[in-house]
Amino acid sequence: MAVLEVKDLHKQFGQTEILRGIDLSVNKGDVTSIIGPSGSGKTTFLRCLNFLESADKGTMQFDCMTLDMPAVTKKQILEIHKRTAFVFQNYNLFANKTALQNVTQGLITVRKMKRKDAEEVGMKMLKRVGMDDRASYYPIQLSGGQQQRVAIARALAGDPDIIYFDEPTSALDPELIGEVLKVMQSLASEGLTMLVVTHEMSFARDVSAHTIFMEGGKIVEEGPSKELFAHPSKQRTEEFIRRIEK
Amino acid sequence: MDQAIQVMIDSFPKLLAKGLLMTVPMTILSFSLSMVIAVITSLIQYAKVPVLRQIARFYIWLIRGTPLLVQLVIVFYGLPALGIRVSPYWTAIIVFAICEGAYCAETLRGALEAVPYGQTEAGYCVGMNFQQTMWHVVLPQAFKNAFPALSNSLISLVKDTSLAANITVQEMFMTGQRIAGKTYQFLAIYVEVALIYLLFCTVLTWLQKKLEKVLNRYNEKEAR
Numbered sequence: 001m002a003v004l005e006v007k008d009l010h011k012q013f014g015q016t017e018i019l020r021g022i023d024l025s026v027n028k029g030d031v032t033s034i035i036g037p038s039g040s041g042k043t044t045f046l047r048c049l050n051f052l053e054s055a056d057k058g059t060m061q062f063d064c065m066t067l068d069m070p071a072v073t074k075k076q077i078l079e080i081h082k083r084t085a086f087v088f089q090n091y092n093l094f095a096n097k098t099a100l101q102n103v104t105q106g107l108i109t110v111r112k113m114k115r116k117d118a119e120e121v122g123m124k125m126l127k128r129v130g131m132d133d134r135a136s137y138y139p140i141q142l143s144g145g146q147q148q149r150v151a152i153a154r155a156l157a158g159d160p161d162i163i164y165f166d167e168p169t170s171a172l173d174p175e176l177i178g179e180v181l182k183v184m185q186s187l188a189s190e191g192l193t194m195l196v197v198t199h200e201m202s203f204a205r206d207v208s209a210h211t212i213f214m215e216g217g218k219i220v221e222e223g224p225s226k227e228l229f230a231h232p233s234k235q236r237t238e239e240f241i242r243r244i245e246k
Numbered sequence: 247m248d249q250a251i252q253v254m255i256d257s258f259p260k261l262l263a264k265g266l267l268m269t270v271p272m273t274i275l276s277f278s279l280s281m282v283i284a285v286i287t288s289l290i291q292y293a294k295v296p297v298l299r300q301i302a303r304f305y306i307w308l309i310r311g312t313p314l315l316v317q318l319v320i321v322f323y324g325l326p327a328l329g330i331r332v333s334p335y336w337t338a339i340i341v342f343a344i345c346e347g348a349y350c351a352e353t354l355r356g357a358l359e360a361v362p363y364g365q366t367e368a369g370y371c372v373g374m375n376f377q378q379t380m381w382h383v384v385l386p387q388a389f390k391n392a393f394p395a396l397s398n399s400l401i402s403l404v405k406d407t408s409l410a411a412n413i414t415v416q417e418m419f420m421t422g423q424r425i426a427g428k429t430y431q432f433l434a435i436y437v438e439v440a441l442i443y444l445l446f447c448t449v450l451t452w453l454q455k456k457l458e459k460v461l462n463r464y465n466e467k468e469a470r
Contacts, residue, residue, distance in 0.1 A: 052367055074375075082373040092368035096386045096464050106372030109382060138464040158373060 002061070003028045003161050003193055004049070009058035009069065011041075011048055011217075018044045019055075020217040026162065026195055031188045033204035033225065034197045036214035037240060042197040043089075045214070046164050049195070050086050051077045063161060082110060085155030089167040091147040093139040099126060099150045100135040103157045111158065125153040129183045145176030149183055156187075163187075165196040181207075201245055205229045213237045250434040257425045257435060261418055265442050268417040272335075272407045276342035277400050283347030288354035289380060302351070309348035315409050317341050322413040338410035346403050350396060357392035358384060390461040397454040401447050408443075418442065 004026040011019040018041045026032050034042045047053040048069070049060070055069040063083070067076055093102050100122045107118035126132040129149040139147050148168055155163050168184070169177040181203055188194060188207050198204055204211050205225050212222040213232075221228065221237045232238040287302045309317070322337045332340065361384050369379030389396075411420035422439040426432045 050371060052370070077370075078373065078375060081370055084371075086368075086371035088364060088368065090364060092362075092364035094365060094368065094383050096383065096390070098464075105382060106374065109378050110373035138466075140465060141467060154372065 001028050002026065003063060004195075005061040006049065007059045009045065009048060010056045011044055011053060012056050018217050019048065022058075022214075022217075022219055024212070024219075026193060028161075028193055029191045030210055031192075031194045031196065031208040032210040032212065033208035034195070034212045034214055035199070035201070035204050035240070036220075040214045041217040042214050043166055046086075046166050046195065046197050050084055050164055051080060052086070082158065083161045085158060085160040085163045087148070087151050087155050087163065087165045087168050090171050091139070091144070091151045093147055093151055093154070095139055098136050098138055099131060099142065099153075102139070102150055103154045106154070106158050121157060122153075125156045126150070128156060128186075129153045130179075143176060144172045145179045148172065148180045152180075152183055152187070156192075162193040162195060165194060165198070167197050167199060169198070169200055199244070201229075201241070213240065215240075250431050253425070253429045253431040254434050254438050257422075257429075257438065260425070261421055261439060261442055264416070264418040264421045265446065268415070269404065269407050269443075269446065272339055272342070272410065272415075272417065273400070273404050276339045276407075277346060277403055279339070279343035280346035280350055280399075280403075281396075283343060284350035284354050285385070287347065287351035288358055289385075291351075291355050292358045293376065306348045306351060309345055310352075314341070314345050314406060315412060317345060318409055318413050334410070334413050334415045337413060338407070338415050342403060342406065342410075346399055350392075350399050353392050353395045353399065354388060357388035357395075360391055361387045390465075393458060393461055394454070397450070401450050404446050404450065405443055 002025045004024070006022065006024045009019055009022040009024075010017070022041075022045060034045070036042050044053060048055045048058075051072060054072075058069040060067045060069050062080060065076065065079070093099075094105060097105060100119060103122035103125050104113075104115070104118040107113045107121060108115060111118075113121070123132055123135060126135055129152050131146060131149050131153060134142060134146060134150075139150070142150065152163075152168075165184070169180050172180065177200070181200060184194070184196070184203070185207050194208075196203070196208060208225050210222065211225040211228045213220045213228065213234075213236075215236060221232060221234045223233075228237065229241060232241060287305065290298045290302045318338065318341050321332070321341050322334060325331070365383050365387065366379055369383045374382065407417060408419035410417050411423065414420075419439055422435050426435040429435070
């Protein structure tokens with residue numbers, strides 16, 4: 001069953017067309033990767049899905065909600081934000097909150113949980129990403145990989161229907177990428193629905209069930225990851241995969 | 247010389263009492279009010295609220311462009327002509343708050359804009375609305391960044407309260423003037439008044455240092 005379905009998404013910045021009609025369908029429990037060269041619109045696409053950017057055209061079906069994306073209301077965006085989560089490239093942990101407070105913030109303010117219950121959930125989430133021993137640390141006191149794991153714990157806390165990942169490992173030192181990918185892999189195996197913009201080809205190929213190759217604001221090719229990587233049907237896809245995997 | 251020192255010693259309890267009972271409460275009241283004004287005015291500008299934003303700009307332009315002393319006398323001596331009468335004490339507090347609010351609004355706006363936008367986006371993505379994101383995430387960080395500049399404003403407000411003497415508020419400076427007029431020890435009394443202001447501001451400087459330490463806890467590289 002599709003949890004998210006998007007049709008004909010368009011986005012322009014000034015005169016520049018960034019997204020030129022994108023269709024996407026994500027099934028519950030699926031991990032989908034979006035790959036493609038820089039400037040292909042991957043990140044903008046993901047940001048449009050969570051209304052961090054406003055789309056110029058497009059419709060969205062999210063669970064039972066049907067939205068005309070340019071005409072979306074504040075209330076609908078709030079509802080979407082409550083049921084989705086977003087992991088940023090540069091973590092964006094709340095700088096004035098500890099790791100645990102980062103995870104519990106949404107639970108307390110948005111979901112009106114009691115502080116004690118929220119902290120219990122928060123510790124559970126931190127444990128899931130192996131960060132429970134750093135609960136009282138502030139973001140600045142954590143490494144990039146640790147911050148990103150806390151950000152993932154924060155994303156998990158609200159029990160979202162889908163988690164968007166925007167190049168979650170691109171800002172990390174090479175030696176820290178592994179710990180974040182490991183966490184994402186374990187979430188994938190737990191059956192979480194994830195949509196991941198990534199440059200990690202091994203993640204796209206081995207962890208995600210479905211891969212989308214984007215270029216120039218359009219989807220060039222998509223399909224089951226194993227197939228797409230082994231036998232890309234478009235020449236452009238093949239070139240990209242060959243060049244990046246070298 | 248001996249006489250001057252004697253006058254200083256005699257007048258000290260009276261001056262200090264005026265300082266503690268007038269200068270300090272006036273400062274606290276007007277600065278608290280000015281903070282409320284500053285937070286609202288800066289948020290209106292930060293969020294680019296139409297119409298209100300123009301009103302905020304106008305307010306800041308008007309208040310920053312006119313002397314505090316002139317504002318005081320306009321409200322106290324001028325407004326009664328329009329039937330608006332406020333006691334000298336409250337006139338002073340309200341005018342100080344409005345004036346200081348304009349400066350602090352600009353300080354806070356700068357600090358708000360310096361908080362990375364990713365913090366706001368992250369707030370939205372955990373489901374918070376604009377107000378919640380501002381209150382829990384952005385404002386605390388902005389306030390921390392603005393703290394040294396806001397402390398400046400507070401310290402200069404302590405001294406500006408002496409202007410209230412011009413609208414018949416019997417605060418510390420006016421009390422000093424009266425004693426000086428009676429005893430003819432102008433140098434001694436005014437230096438004494440200056441020293442008491444200095445004492446108040448020294449306490450504030452010390453408090454600022456302590457509070458900065460607390461506010462900076464999430465900027466320390468080492469976990470405690």
